[in-house]
Amino acid sequence: MRDDSTTARRPVAALLTGMIWRRRGRLAVSWLLMSLHQACEAAVPVAIGVTIDVAVATGDWTALAWCAAGIIVLFTVLALAWRFGSQQGVIAQQRELHDLRVAVARRALDPRGTDSSLSTGETLTVATSDAEKSSLILRAVSMGIAAVAGIVVSAVTLLLIDVPLGLGVLLGVPLLLGALQLIAPRLSRRSGAAQAATATATGLATDFVTGLRTLRGIGATGRAAERYRRASDDALQVSLRAASVTGVYQAVTTVLGGLFLAAVAGVAGWFALSGRLTVGELITVVGLAQFIAEPMRTLGYCGQIAAVARGSAKRVAELLGTAPLTRDAGERSRQDTTPRLTLTGIGYRGLTEVDVTVAPGESVGVVCHDPADADALLAILSRRVPESDYLGTVTCDDVPAAEIRLAEYRRVVHVEPHDTTLFEGDISENLTAGMPASARAGIEAAVAAAAATDVVASHPDGMNRHISDRGRSLSGGQRQRLGLARALAADPPILVLHDPTTAVDAATEELAAQGLAAFRSAPDRSTLLVTSSPALLGKTDRVIVLESGRVTRTGSHTDLLDSDPAYRKAVLR
């Protein structure tokens, strides 16, 4: 763990400084303008003091005109400096964020896979919230630099007016903020607890609404409402306790600020009476004493943001730094003959010396008694596993798969994942993305072959029906059949399917099995079906049975049914 953080610090620092360095021109402009803005903010109480001193107290019209002109200039500079300074800062931050997000997405989508332990959800968090938080470093630095400028201007002004008084204010304000920091963790702990309790209650509510059909099915909606009421009430109690702490915090802030002001006013008033300060200087000192707390608080806040940015940048850097899982060194193109896929002596996880051959035009079924064997086999076939991690070889037309470019291999051997993911867009886009326009005519036939015609026909938009939310609005069976249609439409020379009809009812499954067999019947199209569905297996040329990771039987579906009771038990349900 400790080693981790020391080795990770360098890439984190490199990532963060890299972001700043790449945008240095824009950021320099932003920092200059934002510092100017803070200086102007500090100058507002000074301007009030000066105006009262030289104009209001004296009745000098010319002085008033000069002061008014000065205030107009001050506010104009203040407004313009903030406007353009913050714009440049936001542009720089947003561009870096965009680049970071795209870089993370590119890494996560790398064809070679990523050797990262992150789950999909975690990767998503890195690409969204961590990237965003990392980019905040730009904001933290900008705000910090501007705050320092504000503090410096205030400090110089105060010291110019009166050195002991100025020093008192400059030491008093940090002491005050420090005192508030002592109770701040308690406050954030309590309000964190309140947020968590409220989030829990909201989570319960969304959970109940998500499972509304289930609740209603068993007549439990009343009981669910009762349970939510209790959770909501618990959250309320925690929120009320947090509110008390907030109240105390605000009281302490107010009293410390008020007492500090009283002290500064007392001393400055005393000095003014004794003639050490003018009235205007008195006003300026009091005004600056109140103002200076703001940039100092901002500095503390910048520290917090920078810490958050560092934490997130660590995760981003880790993801960007992960090595690809597999190699894509192969340069050889496959000879464009009829495809033959051969697995020889495969040993991986549970698999031991597995040989599988799919000849051109052949349709082969694989029945795995243990579902883990099916997963292992598919991982090998889709080249998700580095060659060094398994024994044996995969060849495609006698060329070792490792020597074929990944994209080329996947064009020839298409493995359709079992869990169908559809993407946002309409059905036809989902089925044809990445296909040459000439091939799109076959879509309707593929949909029909996958017994998915009703999915398209049941909706007024037909093929233009919009898929949202990863196809969650479709039933599992509908999604699965569209996935099958998509795989058929891609028309790869070798198609590998993994339990493509598990969520489909028996009658529809039969239609899909027939459609699949007919669609893939061309002599240059081979199909490998990893399944235990008799409807699908009954239409294969040959079935290979894997038991305890080894090939135990090979034969036709009907022969195996007749001769192998274990096979019968595995597939006849």
Add this chain to the structure above:
Amino acid sequence: MSLATESVTDSSVTRQLLPVAGPGETWRLLWGELRSHRAALVATLVVSVLAASAALVAPWMLGVLVDEVDRAGTGADVWTVVGVLVVSAVAAAVLTGWSAVLLARLGNTVLARLRERVLEKTLRLPTATAERVGSGDLLSRVGDDVSVVSEAVITTGPQVVSSLLTVVLTGAGLFALDWRLGVAGLLAVPGYALSLRWYLPKAAPFYAREREAMAERSHVLVGSLHGVETVRSYRWESTHEELIARRSAAAMDLTVGVFKFFTRFASRNNRAECIGLLAVLVVGFLLVDADAVTVGAVTAAALYFHRLFNPLGALVTVFDDIQSAGASLARLAGVASLPDPVEPADPPAPADTGLTLTGVAHRYDGGPEVLSDVSLSVAPGEHVALVGTSGAGKTTLAGVAAGVIEPVAGSVRLGGVELSTLGDAVVRGRITLLSQEVHVFTGSLADDLRLAAPDADDARLTAALATVSADGWVRALPDGLDTKVGEHAHPLTAAQSQQLALARVVLADPDVVILDEATAEAGSAGARRLEEAAAAATEGRTTIIVAHRLTQAQQADRVVVMEHGRIVEQGSHTALLAAGGRYRQLWDSWTGLTDAGATGGR
């Protein structure tokens, strides 16, 4: 995934959303809640006003100090000023803290009651309405809208209240110093008003577009990352990367655009500040010149006005938050004001547990008829299996039989009594529907099960689990019945979730069970175990099973074959096999024994 989506349209095309309350209705609801806490409301207002008033003492005292210096007062006068400052600081502190507590108490209490009411109404929505609305709108109400309003109550609300009071009372303080100084301060108001009038109409659509672009960006990101395996196998990496980059760039451009727009707004506010401050100083100059006020009063006025910059800035910038909180509140009020479903006062008792459907027809929202003239009588304790292809109407028929879909024609009777006469509460207690959607509730396993039977003790829960053969794996869980399951907790397999659903049926102990489970992913051995569990859970109960697998039909007392929304065949498994009709074809091809080309063609 749903009862209805097999045949009903899913997208926004025919979505009917839940009502959104108008401003009047929203206020009435809010006021009704606030009125029930009248004492707290009055106390909160009084303390908040006092707190804001106490904060006015300091600038006033500084003005007094300036006057003392101006007329060369004594050290004792300075001490008086310091003394008043100290007292006012303590008073302001106590009052400010107290008002924060009171405000948070009131806001959080009203919020809690509101969210409870919204969830209760949502859960009690008539089934047909809930199905039509879809889970998206329901979820956004109880989730996002509640979060937005909570955020407003916890942070924006107190900020708005205290800023508003500060602005109003500081304005009053200006007038108290001298009415002409007050008028001078008011000169800033038109500036802010113009600024808001320029900003607000443009802001809402601008922010809405930005939010939309962000949602689109996260859609593609979520979609591509979740489907990364699919992306790789189709070699779509670069397509998806480009799409992500395009959406991300679009969102970035909008964010920058929105920010630029906001900076222009802020510049306009700076202009209003400048006008106000100059007016106070110039008017002060004239008044001092005319000996109408002291220099100290002008100082106090200028300091008052300077103090307004932050609360005024806060007020104009939280306008968006207030607007979106208002929109969410209106959506919550829309749900909270829904009438409660009417339950019949004294429904007649069904004679037995038989279920009779007569002449049932159904269509979804004016679509094609998905059920036509279906009549089916299920005797008490009889098990009937529905068989047919997707779109044949099985799931709709199951929904009608369970009373969650109201058919457009025909009737459903339980023990001779119409379901509508029995009322939703009674029907849901007597007929259990296990839909294709298997949901595991977040919380402990025991909590999940007790949703079906709140008073069941652990022994009864264990017995129910044993009935569906789930006791073995439950015992093996890290904390047994107390293991946390559901989202972000111990994951259950699809088969385990289905067993859990069956155990809930056992605990709910209904007269009638309608089973419409999706086929198990666990392979045929797992599916067989689930079938046994379903048989055990439904034993002795009137049962309709939507048969996704034909072995389920084989074990039923009667098989009903459906096609195009009609019943085409019915009888026992053996009788239908012997009859050699549609069921025979399905059975032969399903077992894979016969060449499909010979018998399975349509």
